[in-house]
Amino acid sequence: MRASHHEPAGPSERAKDIAARVEAFVRDVIVPYERDPRCGSHGPSEDLVHEMRAKARAAGVLTPHILAGGDHLTQVETAYVLRHSGLSPLGPVAVNTAAPDEGNMYLLGKVGSDAQKERFLKQLVEGRARSAFFMTEPATDGGAGSDPSMMKTVCRLDGNHWVINGKKTFITGAEGAKVGIVMAKSDDGACMFLVDLPDPAIRIDRVLNTIDSSMPGGHAEITIDNLRVPADQMLGNSGEGFKYAQIRLSPARLSHCMRWLGACTRANEIATDYACRREAFGRLLVDHEGVGFMLAENLIDLKQAELMIDWCASILDSGSLGTAESSMAKVAVSEALMRIADRCVQVMGGMGVSGDTIxxxxxxxxxxxxxxxxxxxxxxxxxxxxxxxxxxNARPV
Structure with a gap:
C-alpha cells in the first residue's frame, strides 16, 4: 500500500513550543473547571465556553493550530498540539480545537471563497462563535447516516436563492451555534451551504440525551423548513458536496483520534496514580500483577495509537487524501483508546465509575x-x- 512508504516525522520545534504552552494552560487553568456546575449533560454552557476562551485568548493559546495570517500547522504538528489540548475533556473547547469547529474551520479554509472566509471563518478562528455541520439524518426516515448517499434533505434553486427542506439528527453543537454548514441534495448531487444561525427555518426539535457530554450544545434533532439561502452562500459548486465532505472528514477523523488520545493519556495518569497509592491485600495495587499488567498494556496501546496517528498525519501532509489511512487510524485508535479507558475504570474500581475524576x-x-x-x-x-x-488491479499471484 502506498502509505507504507511514508515515515512519520517527529514534531517540529514550533509544534513542541505551542503544545507545551497549550498543555500548561489546560492543566493549570482548565482542569479546575472540570468540577464546574456549568458542565452539564449537554456539554459546557455557553457562559463557561466564553469564560474559558477568554482565558485562552489572554494566554495566547486560542486556536493554536491556525497561525497568524490563516496558515495551518501541518497535520503532524496539529496531531501533537491537539493531543495536548485533549488532556482535559474541556481543553479542546477552551482552546478552540474541538469538533465540529476544528473540522469546519479546516473545510472553510480549503473550499470557502474570500468573502465566505471573512464572513463565516473569521469569527470561528477568533473563537467568537461556534459552528455546526448538518449532514446526518434520522434513521427512522431512511436518511443519511454512515451512508451519505442516502441523503433525503433536498435543495432547489429559486431565483438567486436556494430553498432547503429536510430533517437532520445528531447535529453536534447546533444549539448555540452561530455558523452552520448544511448538506442537501440538488439535481446535480450533494451540495453544501453556509448559513447564519439561529434561523427560524432551522428548528431544533430536541437535544438528545447521549452517553457523551463534552461538546457544547449536545447533539440535536433538526427540522429544516423552507430555508432560503442566497446563492453566494453555497460552499463550492453544486453537486460536489460529497467531495468536500471527504476533504473535511478524513482530517476530522484523525483530529478526534488526537484529542481523545490526550484524554486517555490523562485518564491513564489518574489510574496510575491511584494504583501507586492504594493498598490492598498487603501491598500497592500496582504490585499486583493483574493491575500492573493492565497499566503496562495501556502504555503499549497509547504508543501504538500515537504512532498510527502520526503515520496517518504524514500521509495527509504528503498531499494524499488518505481516506483509507484515516479509516485505518479511526478503527485502530478508537478501539485502542476504548481498551485504555476500560482498563482505567477497572484499575480504579468504584472510584473509576464515580464522577470524582474524569x-x-x-x-x-x-x-x-x-x-x-x-x-x-x-x-x-x-x-x-x-x-x-x-x-x-494487481498482477496474478
Whole structure:
C-alpha cells in the first residue's frame, strides 16, 4: 500500500513550543473547571465556553493550530498540539480545537471563497462563535447516516436563492451555534451551504440525551423548513458536496483520534496514580500483577495509537487524501483508546465509575467515539472494498 512508504516525522520545534504552552494552560487553568456546575449533560454552557476562551485568548493559546495570517500547522504538528489540548475533556473547547469547529474551520479554509472566509471563518478562528455541520439524518426516515448517499434533505434553486427542506439528527453543537454548514441534495448531487444561525427555518426539535457530554450544545434533532439561502452562500459548486465532505472528514477523523488520545493519556495518569497509592491485600495495587499488567498494556496501546496517528498525519501532509489511512487510524485508535479507558475504570474500581475524576467521563466519550465519524464496522467494510479493488488491479499471484 502506498502509505507504507511514508515515515512519520517527529514534531517540529514550533509544534513542541505551542503544545507545551497549550498543555500548561489546560492543566493549570482548565482542569479546575472540570468540577464546574456549568458542565452539564449537554456539554459546557455557553457562559463557561466564553469564560474559558477568554482565558485562552489572554494566554495566547486560542486556536493554536491556525497561525497568524490563516496558515495551518501541518497535520503532524496539529496531531501533537491537539493531543495536548485533549488532556482535559474541556481543553479542546477552551482552546478552540474541538469538533465540529476544528473540522469546519479546516473545510472553510480549503473550499470557502474570500468573502465566505471573512464572513463565516473569521469569527470561528477568533473563537467568537461556534459552528455546526448538518449532514446526518434520522434513521427512522431512511436518511443519511454512515451512508451519505442516502441523503433525503433536498435543495432547489429559486431565483438567486436556494430553498432547503429536510430533517437532520445528531447535529453536534447546533444549539448555540452561530455558523452552520448544511448538506442537501440538488439535481446535480450533494451540495453544501453556509448559513447564519439561529434561523427560524432551522428548528431544533430536541437535544438528545447521549452517553457523551463534552461538546457544547449536545447533539440535536433538526427540522429544516423552507430555508432560503442566497446563492453566494453555497460552499463550492453544486453537486460536489460529497467531495468536500471527504476533504473535511478524513482530517476530522484523525483530529478526534488526537484529542481523545490526550484524554486517555490523562485518564491513564489518574489510574496510575491511584494504583501507586492504594493498598490492598498487603501491598500497592500496582504490585499486583493483574493491575500492573493492565497499566503496562495501556502504555503499549497509547504508543501504538500515537504512532498510527502520526503515520496517518504524514500521509495527509504528503498531499494524499488518505481516506483509507484515516479509516485505518479511526478503527485502530478508537478501539485502542476504548481498551485504555476500560482498563482505567477497572484499575480504579468504584472510584473509576464515580464522577470524582474524569476517568468515567473519558470512558463514556471514547465509547461514543467508536461510533461517531463512522462506526468501526463501516470503516472496516470500506477497507474490505478497497482490498477487493486492489486485488482486481494487481498482477496474478
Amino acid at each position: 476517568v468515567e467521563q473519558v470512558f463514556r466519550e471514547v465509547r461514543a467515539f467508536r461510533i461517531y465519524d463512522g462506526p468501526t464496522e463501516v470503516h472496516k467494510w470500506s477497507l474490505a472494498k478497497k482490498i477487493k479493488r486492489d486485488w482486481k
